[in-house]
Amino acid sequence: MDKSNKKKLSGFERYLIEEIGVEFKACLYFFCILFFYSVYKLVGGSFHANIIYMAEMILLTYAMCYVQIYLLKGFDEGEHFGWKEFFFTMLCGGIYTYVSWLGGWFDQNTGVTAGFFLYVVFFYFCGFLVYKMKRNLDAKMLNDDLKAFQERRIKNE
Amino acid sequence: MKYTINQISNGEDEVIVNYRTMNPEVERIVHFIKREQLRLVGWKEKEQKVIDTKNILYIETVDGKTFAYTKDNVLKLEYTLTQVEQLLNDINFFRCSKSMIINIDKVDSLKSLPSNRIDAKMVNGEHIIISRTYASEFRRILRKGAQHG
Numbered sequence: 001m002d003k004s005n006k007k008k009l010s011g012f013e014r015y016l017i018e019e020i021g022v023e024f025k026a027c028l029y030f031f032c033i034l035f036f037y038s039v040y041k042l043v044g045g046s047f048h049a050n051i052i053y054m055a056e057m058i059l060l061t062y063a064m065c066y067v068q069i070y071l072l073k074g075f076d077e078g079e080h081f082g083w084k085e086f087f088f089t090m091l092c093g094g095i096y097t098y099v100s101w102l103g104g105w106f107d108q109n110t111g112v113t114a115g116f117f118l119y120v121v122f123f124y125f126c127g128f129l130v131y132k133m134k135r136n137l138d139a140k141m142l143n144d145d146l147k148a149f150q151e152r153r154i155k156n157e
Numbered sequence: 158m159k160y161t162i163n164q165i166s167n168g169e170d171e172v173i174v175n176y177r178t179m180n181p182e183v184e185r186i187v188h189f190i191k192r193e194q195l196r197l198v199g200w201k202e203k204e205q206k207v208i209d210t211k212n213i214l215y216i217e218t219v220d221g222k223t224f225a226y227t228k229d230n231v232l233k234l235e236y237t238l239t240q241v242e243q244l245l246n247d248i249n250f251f252r253c254s255k256s257m258i259i260n261i262d263k264v265d266s267l268k269s270l271p272s273n274r275i276d277a278k279m280v281n282g283e284h285i286i287i288s289r290t291y292a293s294e295f296r297r298i299l300r301k302g303a304q305h306g
Contacts, residue, residue, distance in 0.1 A: 014290065017273070077271040131271070138269035142299065146267055149302040153249065153262065 022065045025127075029061040032123045033096070036116060040106055056103050064092060076124055077131045085128070093120040158182060195244070199225055199232030206232055214279050215259040216241050216250075228281050251295055253277070253287040261299075 034057060041049060068076055068088075075088040097117040106112040172190055176183045195210045212227045216238065223234040223241060234241065242252055249261040259277060268276040275287040275295060287295050 017289075017293075074271050079271065135269040135271070139267060142267040142269060142275065142296070145296075145299040145302075146261070146264060149299050150262055152302065 018069075022062070022069060025068075026058065026062040026065045028127070029065070029123070030058045033057050033061065033120075036119050037105060040112060053103060053105050056099070057105075060096065060099050064095065068092065076127050078128070081125070081128055089121055089124045092124060093117050096120045197225060197232075197234060197236075197241070197244070199234045201230060201232050206230075208232060210245060210250075210260075211262070213250075213260050214263045214281060214283070215257055215285060217258075218256045251291075251298060253285060253291050253295065255288075257285065259285055259287075261302075 034054065037053065037057070038049065041047070068074060072088045072092075075085045078085050094117070097113055097120065100106060100116055101108055101113055106116060174183065174186060174190075196207045197210060197213070199206055199208055208225060208227060208230075214226050214228065216223060216225045216234070218224075218238045223236055223238055225232045225234055225241075236244070238252075238256065238258065242250070242258055245258065250258050251261055253259050259279070263280050264277045265280045265282075266278045268278070270276050270286070273289040273292050275292050277285045277287055279285060
């Protein structure tokens with residue numbers, strides 16, 4: 001390994017990786033919420049979406065992603081879904097539901113808002129499974145590269 | 158490539174490499190010789206020992222002291238981690254955190270962890286975490302090494 005090839009990431013690069021991760025996650029959660037909102041509007045016979053609500057949704061998901069990463073230690077990407085992860089899921093679900101109620105996204109309809117809470121909990125759990133699957137695939141690739149690296153070196157020697 | 162092997166009755170064993178321009182083949186031979194020659198001197202309970210770098214699993218700094226870990230030994234080294242990193246520059250050692258260098262050849266398996274960290278399971282069963290600061294570079298080295306050697 002040549003020394004010129006070895007370099008650790010700069011602070012800015014680390015920040016950029018983190019920021020892209022947050023934005024990716026925020027977009028993912030935003031689309032989940034938007035999907036629920038769109039279905040709610042369609043079922044109600046409306047083909048119009050409120051752009052202010054959409055702005056509130058994206059800002060909320062963006063803020064929540066920061067909370068998840070820095071305050072709740074990225075629980076949605078955790079190794080196991082235990083009690084702590086369950087509690088944080090409920091907490092985040094509660095915050096989303098409360099803001100949706102305050103913002104009147106679902107016209108303060110109790111049944112729909114309760115359904116929204118369950119939906120948020122469900123997509124958090126799905127997100128946890130997706131991240132777990134992603135890590136398993138990543139581990140497989142890492143191990144393939146490791147074996148190829150070690151075999152190549154043995155062959156060269 | 159032409160090569161000559163001579164048996165000598167006295168004097169030191171010696172390898173001479175003659176080349177016109179450095180090419181991957183010569184580089185591999187030089188790399189192999191360097192690797193074979195490289196030894197570190199360490200201490201174990203006031204006894205000085207020489208360790209073959211091939212047998213080192215990882216090197217760690219604890220309270221300002223540097224230790225090399227093999228399968229059955231822990232030796233205190235007289236170098237700082239940065240000095241060791243420079244000494245082992247050409248071979249399969251990777252700085253995986255502020256206080257640790259691992260031997261990639263002694264990694265048994267890898268596991269992807271949240272926040273882009275990697276759990277490296279060594280051949281002796283120990284787990285070493287490659288921090289996210291170094292994980293991207295580790296992935297790059299593995300990929301590059303797997304492709305080009």
